[in-house]
Amino acid sequence: MDKKYCVYICTGCGIGESLDVDALCEVPKEEGVSVKTHPFLCSSEGIDLIKKDIADDGVNAMCIAACSRRVNFDVFSFEGCVVDRTNLREQVVWAHPRSEFPALTEEEKEDEENFDRVQMMAEDYIRMGMARLEQINPPEPYELETFTNKILVIGGGVTGMGAALDASKAGYPVTIVEKEGALGGFAAKMRSQMPVTEPYDNLIPPVVDSMIQAVEADSNITVKTETVVARIAGQPGDFTVTLKNPGEKHSFDVPYPLPEEMKFDENGKELNAEQQFEVYQQYNEGREDVLTLDPEGEKFGSVVLAAGWRPAKIEGEEYTHLGIGDSPDVVTNTQFEEIAKKGRIVRPSDGKEAKSVVFIQSPGKDEDDRDFQYCGAVTSMATLKQAKYVRDDYNDGKAYIIYQHMRTPGLAENFYKSMQQDPGIFMTKGEVIKVSKEGNGLAVEADNTLLGEQIKIKADMVVLSAGMVPETADNPVINLAYRQGPGFRDNDIFDWYADSNFICFPYETQRTGVYAAGTVRRSLTIEDSIEDATGAALKAIQCIESANRGVSVHPRSGDMTFPDFFFQRCTQCKRCTEECPFGALDDDEKGTPKPNPTRCRRCGTCMGACPERIIGFADYNINSVGSMVKSIVVPSEDDYDEPPLRILALVCENDAYPALDMAGMNRLSFSADVRIIPVRCLGSVNVIWIKDALSQGMDGAILLGCKHGDDYQCHFVKGSELASIRMQKIGDALSSLALEEERVAQKEVAIDDYDKIPEIINSFVEEIEALGPNPFKGF
């Protein structure tokens, strides 16, 4: 693209009062770039000024030196133009008030040793903005060759049916695959369910029957029972799915990645790409490679994963004191539900009426108050429900609940209160010590109860509260034909629930186009599962409606860029394939990555990973940031006796950058020697930028990004974690150059940490000051 540049400086919002705008205008002028100022650039008058330049002078690359890119993004958007939003307002003048950073007086200006830090900062930012414009181009969307808007729903329980019905109502064809012989899932095996409407205080018949009827009556929904997914290949908008019967062996069963230990030969030497591929083929004998598409496969645009749960097993040493296995009258909550579904509650051992039933919520023992695994609000409520069965069946029935935690969130509290009001339901917190046979029945012993001491309860039956294990615990279910493997990675940190970020991005998994809903995501009631299903269905639709236009789905919704690879220089190192948090890349037998742009979330982790620097986006690439770094003026002792420091800050634009803007809005100041460059994700930070910065004499570099680790807040799951690994490695490289490792640091900033940001930056600057200036300065 032939670019015609122009710099627009807004002097409103305090910019004009704080900065020497004439001096600022000299910066583009020196480069031969035209510059215009306006007191109110975001006004219609200001916009007209720019539009006029576009029309009359053919300006198509503009540096808008005004407010933050996080505001007025819709105002400063011009068709076919590239725009850089140079942030003079929030991060220069607001964050560096003249009360703290006084401007030079006329007298001071005469002495060349004096300098104005804030003015220098603003000038640098304009240089950086102009440099970036040279390196970026307007994006063109990636278009799929074939595209389908069909939605695949895995699981035919209430969640799956709910998602299917919602998607169908919105006009999308849906296929439900259900591994069992009939729709309904666990909800169809219940006697009654928790209330779903006002006043939320009594049991209702399961709503699942009406859902099954609705699904069967919907011509837009295809139901395939006794069917599972053998593999899902391809990418969102164009998935090729192989379906099969459960247990069937299929040539399109998904292949598994090579275990780490098999990537080495007998001598411990790593096999090369082609050797590894050979071993991989042996390892997955009888299964086609991920890149081979099933010619008979069905096409789907996106997937809703509603595989549900199964009851946790209560067995082993840990639970022997609970009598499970010893007496057939000690059962789990699922077994109890089966008994209740059949009719009146009777003992499994002798068919006698079970009028006294003890429900145990926590294993008790070792003074530990934890519940059974995978227990929570839903199992608490299921217990209340089942206690009610005992009362419904027998006028003189007694149901005891011994709990460590009774969780009835939201309006379910009404249900709890109503069950508590039943004269025959008795509850106490307590630690169950022992369940044993006594006479014709059972005796439950508990300590530390609300009744005050060690108690014993005589029971006909004992029910243990087994938790709800997500299907994804030991089964990928989705069987993705992805090089990184068929399931979600690192799901152990979510206790094997299918999720990527519970708080910020519900339904989104680590695989674009696959949306989890219902009890595979967390234990949920029927009511909550149905609501969850709606959320996932909407996400699946969003995915289709983004893939069809070649834009990113989330979290960079609508982003038209995608990573572009300069394959001629690829060394098949596989780093991009392995590090992509979303498994977007599948390398071939040689190790060359095959991009799947609709799987991609545009975080740029591949760009940060690539040692050859061959990956980039139209408006964000190695050179766009690299040239910004290089355009920062680094004063040396040749310029001033005591030159100011220059520190590079690469800031995650999701959390840290808005936090910095907020610091500015709150007039919280930080060092004016720092130069901030926003990055899509710390994962996209290529170490070359830091090397460049240090080799041109900058004194340090700080990365501000999201929290990483098990409870990460990274929008791209892995980005900040990968950055921290890379920064450790760069530390080693720095030491070999006789530069202190401490010159590069990474700090965690959450979006609400705006009040902590000045302290984080200033203390880093102080550390650098203590180290002294970069010895390479001035070379």
Add this chain to the structure above:
Amino acid sequence: MTDRYVAEPDLEFVNEVIGLGGDSLKKCFQCATCSVVCPISPDLKPFPRKEMIAASWGLRERLTKNMDVWLCHECGDCSTKCPRGAKPGDVLSAVRSYAIQKYSPLKGVGKAVNDPKKLPLLIAVPAILFAVLVFINMNLSGMMESIFGAIGLEWSHAHEGEHVIAHADFFSTWFVDLVFVPLSLLVVLAFVLGLKRFLTDIHEQAVADGKTTRQKLDYVGVLKGIIAVIPMILKHDKFSECSENQDRATPHMMVLFSFIALFVVTGIFFVALYGLGLPGPYSQLNPVKILANVAGIALIIGSALMIKNRLTKTDQSTSYKDWYLLGLVLGLALTGMLSELTRLAGAQALTYFMYYLHLIFIFNLFAFLPFSKLAHLVYRTVALGYGNYAGRENK
């Protein structure tokens, strides 16, 4: 290892407590706010938190044998502060009613007193009895005179001198005392029987709960304890510690003192009649009569105030047992005063009728004393005395 407490809920007990005004008992979620806000609960093993779980679990023995339910004065602070609307004050009150029934010897009477459907019966028994006696008095006085003459007693207690309206002409004082003296003895017997079991039970439970260090129950010690707590009861010390229902303390005190005064007056007149041979009616200037009139008026005011309090305090539930007793006291006081006023006004038929009603009220109060809520007069006094003896002091 110690023997485990076998928790065996009694569903019937739960339902009975609910019926006696403890319908909120199941709402408790054991936060113990009640025990904290209670101004009179002991620091060690405080009530009513533990009583609430025992009630919702239907642990009958735990509650009926528990002295703590009698330490509660139902001042209502707990009920007002309860975040769950479980009204511990009302639950304990219902438990006390249940306990009174349990310890009274005639279970049927106890049930009838707490059952609104049985109210006509409770009224009919004395109404018929007194009607028969009135009939005898009015029509068969000659026969009565000869019967009494045969054993050397004067039938008539008629006032000497000019004729005045005397209730004895309508209903002989002999009949009054022939009914109420034996009835009082039966009431005392009922209490003695009940209290013996009551004391044994609360002592046993107090020992088991570690509320006392005394192992063997010593009745003399308990008696000393009772004597020791009487000034506290008379002064309503505990009652006035309550913040929510403090306005109930004064009416309650008025009623209590009125009853004591009327008891004293009745005793004096009894001695005057049988010992000194001085039949009524007595002069309005007689100091004893003045005391009786003051007490009667105080009783009307006190019970009326209590009724008003109950009607205006909607956050506290009032059940049949409360209305029965309050109605009884007010009715008793009103008919008593009206009997006197109509007598002084010279309305003979009306005053006789008032007196008849008055007798029915008195009968209800006396005969059902060990069975109605009024029995708290005895049980609470004994429990407080026992508490003093056992070393379970209120705060």
